[in-house]
Amino acid sequence: MIKDINFYLAGYALKSLLRDKSKNIFIFIVFSLLVALLASTFFLSASMRAEYHQLIKNYPDIVLTNQRAMQDIPYNTDVVNRVLNLSGVSSTVGRVYGKYAFSQAETVFTLLGIDAFENYANPLLNKLNKKYSLDDNAMLVSSSVATILKQNYYKEYFNFIKEDGSRQKVQIADTFYTPKSSADANLIVMPNELVRKIFGFKKSEFTDIAIMVQNREEIGFIAGKLQEEFPNAKITLKEDLLREYENIYNFRSGFFLTVFVIAFFTFFIIIYDKLSGPNSAQKREIGILKAIGWRVEDILKAKLYEGILISLSAYIFGIILALIYVYIFKAPYLKAIFLNNYTLLSDYRLVFHIDIQTVVLLFFVSVPLYIAATIIPSWRVATLDADEVMR
Amino acid sequence: MITLKNVVKQYGNSLALDSVSLKLEEGELVVLKGVSGSGKSTILSLIAGLLKPTSGEVVVDGKKISKLPDHFAALYRRDNIGFIFQKYNLIADLSVKENVLLPLVPMNLPREELESLLEKTLSSLNIKAKEKSLVKNLSGGEQQRVAIARALVNNPKIIIADEPTANLDEKLSLEFIEMLRAMKSKNRTIIVATHDPLFFNLDFVDRVIEVQKAKILSCL
Amino acid sequence: MSFSKLFFLLLLLSPFAFSAEISQAIKEKKLYPMGEKIFTKKCPNLEVNNYKSYEQLLKALQNHSACGTLNTKYSQALALYLWDIKRVEKIDALQEIKISKEDKCQVCGMYLHYYPNWVCEIDYPKGEVYKFDGIKDMMQFYFNHKKGITVILVKDYYTLKTIDAREAFYVIRSDVLGPMGNEFIPFRDKKSATTFSLDHRGKSPLSFKALTEKMVRSID
Numbered sequence: 001m002i003k004d005i006n007f008y009l010a011g012y013a014l015k016s017l018l019r020d021k022s023k024n025i026f027i028f029i030v031f032s033l034l035v036a037l038l039a040s041t042f043f044l045s046a047s048m049r050a051e052y053h054q055l056i057k058n059y060p061d062i063v064l065t066n067q068r069a070m071q072d073i074p075y076n077t078d079v080v081n082r083v084l085n086l087s088g089v090s091s092t093v094g095r096v097y098g099k100y101a102f103s104q105a106e107t108v109f110t111l112l113g114i115d116a117f118e119n120y121a122n123p124l125l126n127k128l129n130k131k132y133s134l135d136d137n138a139m140l141v142s143s144s145v146a147t148i149l150k151q152n153y154y155k156e157y158f159n160f161i162k163e164d165g166s167r168q169k170v171q172i173a174d175t176f177y178t179p180k181s182s183a184d185a186n187l188i189v190m191p192n193e194l195v196r197k198i199f200g201f202k203k204s205e206f207t208d209i210a211i212m213v214q215n216r217e218e219i220g221f222i223a224g225k226l227q228e229e230f231p232n233a234k235i236t237l238k239e240d241l242l243r244e245y246e247n248i249y250n251f252r253s254g255f256f257l258t259v260f261v262i263a264f265f266t267f268f269i270i271i272y273d274k275l276s277g278p279n280s281a282q283k284r285e286i287g288i289l290k291a292i293g294w295r296v297e298d299i300l301k302a303k304l305y306e307g308i309l310i311s312l313s314a315y316i317f318g319i320i321l322a323l324i325y326v327y328i329f330k331a332p333y334l335k336a337i338f339l340n341n342y343t344l345l346s347d348y349r350l351v352f353h354i355d356i357q358t359v360v361l362l363f364f365v366s367v368p369l370y371i372a373a374t375i376i377p378s379w380r381v382a383t384l385d386a387d388e389v390m391r
Numbered sequence: 392m393i394t395l396k397n398v399v400k401q402y403g404n405s406l407a408l409d410s411v412s413l414k415l416e417e418g419e420l421v422v423l424k425g426v427s428g429s430g431k432s433t434i435l436s437l438i439a440g441l442l443k444p445t446s447g448e449v450v451v452d453g454k455k456i457s458k459l460p461d462h463f464a465a466l467y468r469r470d471n472i473g474f475i476f477q478k479y480n481l482i483a484d485l486s487v488k489e490n491v492l493l494p495l496v497p498m499n500l501p502r503e504e505l506e507s508l509l510e511k512t513l514s515s516l517n518i519k520a521k522e523k524s525l526v527k528n529l530s531g532g533e534q535q536r537v538a539i540a541r542a543l544v545n546n547p548k549i550i551i552a553d554e555p556t557a558n559l560d561e562k563l564s565l566e567f568i569e570m571l572r573a574m575k576s577k578n579r580t581i582i583v584a585t586h587d588p589l590f591f592n593l594d595f596v597d598r599v600i601e602v603q604k605a606k607i608l609s610c611l
Numbered sequence: 612m613s614f615s616k617l618f619f620l621l622l623l624l625s626p627f628a629f630s631a632e633i634s635q636a637i638k639e640k641k642l643y644p645m646g647e648k649i650f651t652k653k654c655p656n657l658e659v660n661n662y663k664s665y666e667q668l669l670k671a672l673q674n675h676s677a678c679g680t681l682n683t684k685y686s687q688a689l690a691l692y693l694w695d696i697k698r699v700e701k702i703d704a705l706q707e708i709k710i711s712k713e714d715k716c717q718v719c720g721m722y723l724h725y726y727p728n729w730v731c732e733i734d735y736p737k738g739e740v741y742k743f744d745g746i747k748d749m750m751q752f753y754f755n756h757k758k759g760i761t762v763i764l765v766k767d768y769y770t771l772k773t774i775d776a777r778e779a780f781y782v783i784r785s786d787v788l789g790p791m792g793n794e795f796i797p798f799r800d801k802k803s804a805t806t807f808s809l810d811h812r813g814k815s816p817l818s819f820k821a822l823t824e825k826m827v828r829s830i831d
Binding site for chain 1: 634636637640641644645648649652685688728768769770771787803806807810811
Binding site: 006008009011012015019285288289290291292293294295296297298301383 | 439441461462465466468469470472474476480482484485489492493494495496497499505541545
């Protein structure tokens with residue numbers, strides 16, 4: 001296939017492009033920027049979607065939260081057993097957790113309670129349970145928390161300030177490392193009872209109930225039974241979270257639409273100029289070529305090379321720009337627009353997750369269109385009689 | 392080997408050629424004499440396959456080129472014709488080498504072959520030294536040589552020159568005539584259309600054909 | 612009966628009363644898994660057969676002599692796990708039904724890997740195995756190939772664990788549809804089958820023996 005490329009013809013095409021330098025450079029830049037813009041939005045959204053799915057993967061199928069006057073309140077142990085008795089529920093775990101404001105450092109810690117012998121949906125908790133046997137008064141902290149505590153002169157223990165103003169001294173047993181993704185920052189893991197003491201929960205209270213259902217088809221049904229049995233409860237389904245995210249970030253959302261429309265119009269501005277066809281100097285040149293023995297197909301092939309040279313290189317350049325912008329510079333302004341809507345992914349690591357489909361789609365929408373716009377207007381001129389040249 | 396049979400060429404209301412018949416042998420160097428507008432350029436275009444006659448036939452080497460579709464006409468030109476235009480019709484922003492190369496470009500020949508053809512042609516016309524210069528930066532005489540080189544590069548059987556000395560001073564015109572003499576060979580038919588009197592009494596010219604008002608007057 | 616004897620009887624009965632309060636569901640879903648975790652982590656060398664009764668085991672755990680310091684909840688979980696699960700000879704767990712990308716339903720030809728929750732199989736001697744995308748299709752096959760069957764496997768609807776079809780209970784005409792439409796939904800015990808039939812408006816649970824050819828044909 002490489003042999004079929006006529007390098008001399010390509011050289012001629014390149015020279016033709018260079019003869020109209022400023023215009024072609026302008027086209028190249030605009031084309032690349034367009035591709036870069038679109039590709040960046042695609043990369044960002046694909047990456048965030050992947051990250052979100054990864055995050056949600058560890059969520060329980062159903063979360064039951066008790067409410068009074070539609071305000072969240074804790075649950076008691078016997079609820080756990082009542083839920084467990086429902087057919088189809090495979091596991092039920094009472095979760096104890098909360099957020100602690102460490103005003104000194106102006107940060108917020110997330111305290112996750114664990115029971116040494118429970119099986120959690122969150123693999124981090126299971127991993128820690130396996131590795132450690134925590135004392136009643138000890139905790140494990142994430143590396144970010146350890147840093148904050150050290151900066152505030154807490155190295156071996158920390159004093160939590162309780163509801164009534166008294167202190168709860170907790171030993172720091174060890175530090176664990178979490179990949180720097182969304183909700184994992186500033187995590188502290190400690191026994192359930194300790195969390196209860198710090199926040200003032202009663203001895204058998206849970207923040208909420210995490211429920212796993214084996215057969216996916218039954219989830220909706222069980223959610224219904226739960227609502228009947230616990231009329232006050234707020235029921236959160238994992239599937240609903242996923243659907244909610246998709247609705248915000250599928251391609252019909254306002255943001256994407258705006259970007260597409262802008263890109264569309266800009267693209268057609270570029271093409272419009274090409275569509276008007278060769279100018280008189282170019283027409284003359286085509287006449288000369290025909291006179292010295294170039295067939296129509298040779299002329300069109302040269303135009304093809306011209307089109308490919310600009311559009312393909314601009315496309316590749318645009319993709320590279322997008323990759324650098326999103327994955328190396330972490331997409332500064334674009335990220336802010338996306339995240340505005342979704343606080344779940346506050347400061348997250350951008351997974352390198354390329355959606356090949358959109359990259360290919362972008363290619364087929366831009367490059368062939370441009371090439372066609374280059375070739376087709378020249379076709380008519382190329383078929384004119386070359387004797388014009390003689391006059 | 393070149394025959395025009397009762398060729399008529401009409402452009403709208405004006406008659407460029409009025410039933411012209413002509414026969415040229417292989418290896419002849421023929422001068423078409425006539426003022427501008429007499430129809431001699433039209434004859435050249437017909438022989439080169441750039442035009443089709445309104446009626447009548449043009450046959451070259453046994454092939455009816457007047458009936459060739461555009462695609463094959465271009466191939467015919469590429470393989471058989473070397474055309475030196477009146478205004479040279481070079482591409483000013485390309486280099487000498489690129490201009491001379493132009494007829495061969497679509498053929499996708501192997502590199503060595505192309506390079507050697509170029510080498511020969513450029514050297515024989517003494518412009519090898521300037522092969523990288525842009526044509527627009529050359530003198531008139533140098534440009535003329537580039538035009539000739541381009542016409543010769545594909546080793547054509549027929550060379551056609553349209554008013555080659557119209558824009559040249561006497562010195563350069565005489566230079567051209569010398570180059571023309573060098574080009575003459577057994578296998579090459581050369582047709583020059585001109586009203587420059589320098590061409591009318593040359594010893595190496597086989598025939599002078601007079602064209603006047605769309606008709607051929609004499610076939611000397 | 613004297614007061615002391617009554618008291619003693621109550622004391623004796625209390626563990627039973629206590630453990631009778633805990634439903635089988637809670638035991639299976641929470642207490643056994645928890646007990647297994649405690650066992651593995653804190654005292655994997657504890658030999659349950661050294662204890663003559665459940666109460667003795669429980670007491671030993673509660674006074675921290677058998678497995679370190681354990682609170683009431685953990686002691687009970689561990690005791691239940693050891694007594695109910697570990698002590699009994701491990702029955703060979705039924706082979707999970709394995710599905711590859713090429714497996715097709717023997718009766719209708721659909722690819723099985725799209726419906727992993729619904730697959731079922733009939734095993735014959737010498738490794739002869741047939742798989743199906745639902746019990747309806749499987750029963751069609753079953754009635755014509757009853758001879759020599761070693762085991763029939765289906766998946767319990769709620770837990771998706773593989774169970775013996777001939778010990779299972781089935782609910783038909785519920786609002787839950789399988790890949791081939793109306794289905795026989797299998798359950799590992801009558802209680803969960805009844806719960807399902809009430810929840811999803813199906814007919815009363817049927818044992819395997821109660822399934823007839825006529826039922827299979829008329830289910831759609």
